[in-house]
Amino acid sequence: MTDPKHPSADTASWFLSTARERLTGLLDPGSFAEFLPPTERAQSPHLALFDLPAAFDDGMVVGRGRLGRRAVLVAAQEGQFMGGTFAEVSGAKLVGLLRAARDDPKLPRIVLLLLDSGGVRLQEANAGELAVAEVMRAIVEARGFGVTVIALVGGRAGAFGGAGLTAATCSRIVISEQGRTGVSGPEVIETNKGVEEFDSQDKALVWSVTGGRNRRLLGGADAYAGDTVAGFRDAVLALIDRAPPFDLVTLRAEQRRLADRIECLGACNSAVEMWVALGIAEPQTIRNLDDAAFAEIVKGLRGAAYEAR
Amino acid sequence: MEILKVHHKTRGPAAGTVGSALVGVVASGNLEVLLERTLADTECTVEIATPVRGYDDVWKAVVAEFVERASPGGLRISINDSGARPDTVMLRLLQGVRTIETGHD
Numbered sequence: 518m519t520d521p522k523h524p525s526a527d528t529a530s531w532f533l534s535t536a537r538e539r540l541t542g543l544l545d546p547g548s549f550a551e552f553l554p555p556t557e558r559a560q561s562p563h564l565a566l567f568d569l570p571a572a573f574d575d576g577m578v579v580g581r582g583r584l585g586r587r588a589v590l591v592a593a594q595e596g597q598f599m600g601g602t603f604a605e606v607s608g609a610k611l612v613g614l615l616r617a618a619r620d621d622p623k624l625p626r627i628v629l630l631l632l633d634s635g636g637v638r639l640q641e642a643n644a645g646e647l648a649v650a651e652v653m654r655a656i657v658e659a660r661g662f663g664v665t666v667i668a669l670v671g672g673r674a675g676a677f678g679g680a681g682l683t684a685a686t687c688s689r690i691v692i693s694e695q696g697r698t699g700v701s702g703p704e705v706i707e708t709n710k711g712v713e714e715f716d717s718q719d720k721a722l723v724w725s726v727t728g729g730r731n732r733r734l735l736g737g738a739d740a741y742a743g744d745t746v747a748g749f750r751d752a753v754l755a756l757i758d759r760a761p762p763f764d765l766v767t768l769r770a771e772q773r774r775l776a777d778r779i780e781c782l783g784a785c786n787s788a789v790e791m792w793v794a795l796g797i798a799e800p801q802t803i804r805n806l807d808d809a810a811f812a813e814i815v816k817g818l819r820g821a822a823y824e825a826r
Numbered sequence: 827m828e829i830l831k832v833h834h835k836t837r838g839p840a841a842g843t844v845g846s847a848l849v850g851v852v853a854s855g856n857l858e859v860l861l862e863r864t865l866a867d868t869e870c871t872v873e874i875a876t877p878v879r880g881y882d883d884v885w886k887a888v889v890a891e892f893v894e895r896a897s898p899g900g901l902r903i904s905i906n907d908s909g910a911r912p913d914t915v916m917l918r919l920l921q922g923v924r925t926i927e928t929g930h931d
Contacts, residue, residue, distance in 0.1 A: 535851055537848070554846070555846070555848045555858075555860050556846050556860065556862055560906075565827045568827055568877050569877060570827070570852050570875060570876065570877055570906045570907060570908045571852070571875070571906055572851070572852040572858060572906055573848065573858065573860050573904070573906065574848075576852075595851055597851045597852075597853035597856070598851055598852045598853060599852075
């Protein structure tokens with residue numbers, strides 16, 4: 518064992534890591550201090566009604582630490598516990614963190630959200646829906662006070678439902694190839710619209726539409742990270758000082774970006790058609806490129822390069 | 827939900843000075859183990875919350891073997907179980923003690 522504190526943390530897969538492993542590897546060694554740690558037992562009061570086990574942190578880890586010696590606030594969802602869902606306690610922990618960032622200028626002005634969530638926890642749906650609404654409002658208000666909120670998407674559960682909405686309100690979004698984001702997840706679309714509309718078992722289809730590479734190409738994410746803790750750390754450090762101010766200019770630019778996108782891609786029926794419309798010479802190869810070759814394609818691509826969000 | 831509490835006397839205290847540790851996650855076939863250094867040096871309690879009923883004897887046997895192997899004196903151990911097998915439980919308990927003794931797993 519070379520480094521007892523961070524055994525191979527840099528090369529560990531983000532996708533396969535737990536929320537706590539991601540935080541430990543992402544932040545400067547020994548810098549993480551947790552708010553409402555597991556010893557406080559802030560866990561769901563509702564799951565026992567359904568004979569379901571609770572978690573001591575309700576699947577949400579919040580706290581502060583340092584990233585490249587910069588002070589940051591952090592929140593990480595545990596995607597393996599109940600799909601990383603927004604519920605009464607997990608939601609309140611995140612809302613509390615964001616409101617503290619909004620209200621207390623002495624706290625770090627950067628918030629990192631390590632999203633890994635299918636959305637609202639159905640067993641606590643009303644509290645979860647309220648939590649998502651409060652999280653989005655708190656992010657927007659915090660940004661209005663100059664706080665930079667960065668979403669990191671690369672976990673097993675992706676960022677769907679309320680987590681997809683939450684990501685879309687952030688200053689910046691970092692995503693990996695394994696990361697997926699959207700509002701309605703593949704199974705939800707299939708259930709409501711039929712398998713002809715979207716086959717959730719077709720993994721190539723699911724990833725080509727919701728996956729990190731397509732989101733990056735379309736401008737749905739601002740940075741592409743390799744699936745390692747170091748990959749996410751480097752991507753966040755590169756973005757941290759370039760987040761846009763939350764003002765009318767940025768909002769108008771975002772509106773223009775989205776209008777351009779629907780004009781350019783609105784008639785497309787598949788991800789490959791969109792990549793053709795974006796001017797990518799060999800769209801069929803996108804899935805097979807390595808990370809470095811993919812990064813080359815992203816450079817200067819219309820829709821991927823802009824100053825908005 | 828079944829709640830099971832087990833109390834053991836140990837040979838001596840767990841090593842190290844870390845106050846608490848958490849290992850594992852509550853996911854199907856897995857469990858989380860929270861360890862807190864709050865008891866007297868030769869005491870150890872294990873409290874288990876599990877949705878799977880009827881395995882009290884298996885839990886007690888696993889915990890007894892764990893206490894014999896690890897001598898986790900002073901530790902209050904709490905488990906949220908999600909249907910983990912006994913071998914997984916034993917590995918998590920040993921990982922937990924290692925983490926609270928050394929500060930890392």
